[in-house]
Amino acid sequence: MAVNLDLISGVLSFLFTILILSYLIGDNPLFRIAVYVFVGAASGYVASVIFWQVLKPRLFDTLISAVLRGSLVEQVLIFLPLIGAALVILKIFPGMTGFARLSMAFLVGAGAAVTLGGALLGTLLPQVQATINIFDPQAAAARNIGAMEVLGNGMVILVGTVTSLAYFHFGAQPKTDGSVRRFGLIEIIAWIGRIFIGITLGAVFAGVYAAALTALIERFSSLVNFIVLLRTTLGF
Amino acid sequence: MRVFTAVIAIAIGILVLLGYFLPQAELIQTILLNWAVILVGVAALVGLVNLLVVHTDKVRRGEKGSIYSALLVLVMAITFFAGAVLRPEHAAMQVVLNGIILPVEAALMGLLTVSLLYAAIRLLRRRADVMGIVFILTAAVLFFGSVTLPFGEIPIIGTLVRPWVSQVLALGGARGILIGVALGTLATGLRVLFGMDPSVWG
Numbered sequence: 001m002a003v004n005l006d007l008i009s010g011v012l013s014f015l016f017t018i019l020i021l022s023y024l025i026g027d028n029p030l031f032r033i034a035v036y037v038f039v040g041a042a043s044g045y046v047a048s049v050i051f052w053q054v055l056k057p058r059l060f061d062t063l064i065s066a067v068l069r070g071s072l073v074e075q076v077l078i079f080l081p082l083i084g085a086a087l088v089i090l091k092i093f094p095g096m097t098g099f100a101r102l103s104m105a106f107l108v109g110a111g112a113a114v115t116l117g118g119a120l121l122g123t124l125l126p127q128v129q130a131t132i133n134i135f136d137p138q139a140a141a142a143r144n145i146g147a148m149e150v151l152g153n154g155m156v157i158l159v160g161t162v163t164s165l166a167y168f169h170f171g172a173q174p175k176t177d178g179s180v181r182r183f184g185l186i187e188i189i190a191w192i193g194r195i196f197i198g199i200t201l202g203a204v205f206a207g208v209y210a211a212a213l214t215a216l217i218e219r220f221s222s223l224v225n226f227i228v229l230l231r232t233t234l235g236f
Numbered sequence: 237m238r239v240f241t242a243v244i245a246i247a248i249g250i251l252v253l254l255g256y257f258l259p260q261a262e263l264i265q266t267i268l269l270n271w272a273v274i275l276v277g278v279a280a281l282v283g284l285v286n287l288l289v290v291h292t293d294k295v296r297r298g299e300k301g302s303i304y305s306a307l308l309v310l311v312m313a314i315t316f317f318a319g320a321v322l323r324p325e326h327a328a329m330q331v332v333l334n335g336i337i338l339p340v341e342a343a344l345m346g347l348l349t350v351s352l353l354y355a356a357i358r359l360l361r362r363r364a365d366v367m368g369i370v371f372i373l374t375a376a377v378l379f380f381g382s383v384t385l386p387f388g389e390i391p392i393i394g395t396l397v398r399p400w401v402s403q404v405l406a407l408g409g410a411r412g413i414l415i416g417v418a419l420g421t422l423a424t425g426l427r428v429l430f431g432m433d434p435s436v437w438g
Contacts, residue, residue: 005327012335020343024350036304038340040311041332043284047312048319048329054277058270081271085278092285098237103275105241108428109248110272116249116425117256123418127411153404160408161415168416193412198367200409202374203402209352209379216346219339 014226017219059085131161160196167193242431249429288312378402 019034063082066074084103091100133139134154137147166189172182182190248268255265291305299305319329356375359368380390381398389395427433 005331009331009335012331013339016336016339017343020340020347023347032301032304033307034340036308037311038336039287040308041315041336043287044312044315045319045324045329045332045337047281047284047316049324050277050280051320052323054273055281058277059274077267081274084271084275088275088278088282091279091282092289101237101241102244103279105245106248107272107275107279109245110252110268112245112425112428113249113252114269114272115421116253116429119418119421119425121256123414124422127415127418131411156404157408157411160405161411164409164412165416167412193409194367195370196405196409196412198370198409199374199401200406200413202371203378203406203410205352205356205371206375206378206382209349209375210382212345212348212352215342216349219343219346222339 010226010229014223017223021219131158134158159192163189163193164196164200165193166190167197246429246431253429284312374401374406 016034016038019030022028023031059078059081063078066078070078084106087099087103090096134157135150137150140147140150166186169182169186169190171186172180174180181187251261252265252268254261255268288309291309294305295302295309315329315332318332322328356372360372377393378398378401381394381401424433
């Protein structure tokens with residue numbers, strides 16, 4: 001049974017790779033079939049994952065357990081999200097979308113707070129701390145890096161960070177000739193920041209391109225491997 | 237209704253936010269985030285139902301390309317019911333994952349190779365300014381500096397220039413961008429939490 005499923009998986013993988021790569025000769029019905037099947041399969045799979053890994057353990061199992069042997073507080077705590085879920089489902093019916101706003105307000109509030117906490121504790125403070133730590137001589141000595149190298153590289157990173165931030169400063173005042181320009185010093189700093197941002201985006205582009213190329217090579221390799229396996233299995 | 241939804245959002249936001257800074261508020265934060273996960277799950281299912289309804293309507297009206305919509309609806313229904321009965325980790329569901337979803341994702345990612353190359357050439361043609369040239373030059377240096385050629389790494393570029401560009405120059409810009417994004421997120425989040433962004437309340 002397992003072998004058969006592996007074979008089916010291999011055949012489907014081979015077929016869908018060919019269908020998707022057919023886009024290289026232009027948009028065509030085979031490519032569209034593959035994309036629509038992919039969207040259907042992925043959304044059906046995601047729906048089943050949501051049911052089994054989110055709703056069942058967090059809502060249905062907790063609800064049954066609270067109803068059967070939970071205290072009054074536990075029952076209230078599980079009925080509130082149940083009501084919220086029912087309100088979200090009302091969004092499907094055109095005349096009752098207004099009720100879903102209550103649940104959406106809950107999600108907006110929770111989402112905004114999580115995003116705020118993440119931005120502050122997960123990005124802003126660690127990035128500022130990391131920029132400070134570049135100049136830490138003890139950490140550099142532990143990594144066998146000379147003091148001058150640390151100072152030089154640290155200064156470049158600091159200049160890159162500050163000038164890149166300055167690039168996003170769009171405060172400007174109108175001139176006498178009617179044109180609107182940034183303050184001269186900010187304009188110079190922003191120009192240097194532009195260079196740093198160009199370098200960063202170039203690095204990101206190179207990374208994404210390398211990943212895409214790896215994926216393409218892996219797909220071609222899987223096609224070749226499947227043909228070789230098929231030849232070996234069928235003996236031709 | 238608008239005031240009521242704003243009050244709910246602000247109250248929930250402040251309670252969740254307090255959980256990051258006050259240990260006493262952690263329990264309430266965990267409960268609220270658990271509810272939020274449930275609501276997000278249900279909202280995602282509602283979104284998928286909407287996708288199903290849109291494509292079913294296309295099939296019913298016999299619009300152009302409705303054959304593709306019919307295929308989508310059919311595959312979605314089969315996959316969902318199989319997953320709901322068998323569970324996603326069942327071997328048959330792994331066939332869907334390893335035979336359709338992952339290969340298509342990888343092949344689409346592979347197609348990016350062509351699209352990105354085309355985009356880079358267009359960038360050089362249309363915007364040959366300092367930023368465009370720096371962008372392409374950096375991408376080329378990092379890309380050719382990291383590939384393994386038959387004769388090994390390209391001297392100097394692979395051993396000195398690439399590490400310095402990626403670990404020093406690019407890091408400075410990346411840190412600036414990240415801090416900028418975090419500051420923007422903070423400002424937007426605070427506007428939402430203090431009810432200063434009426435567009436959010438719909």
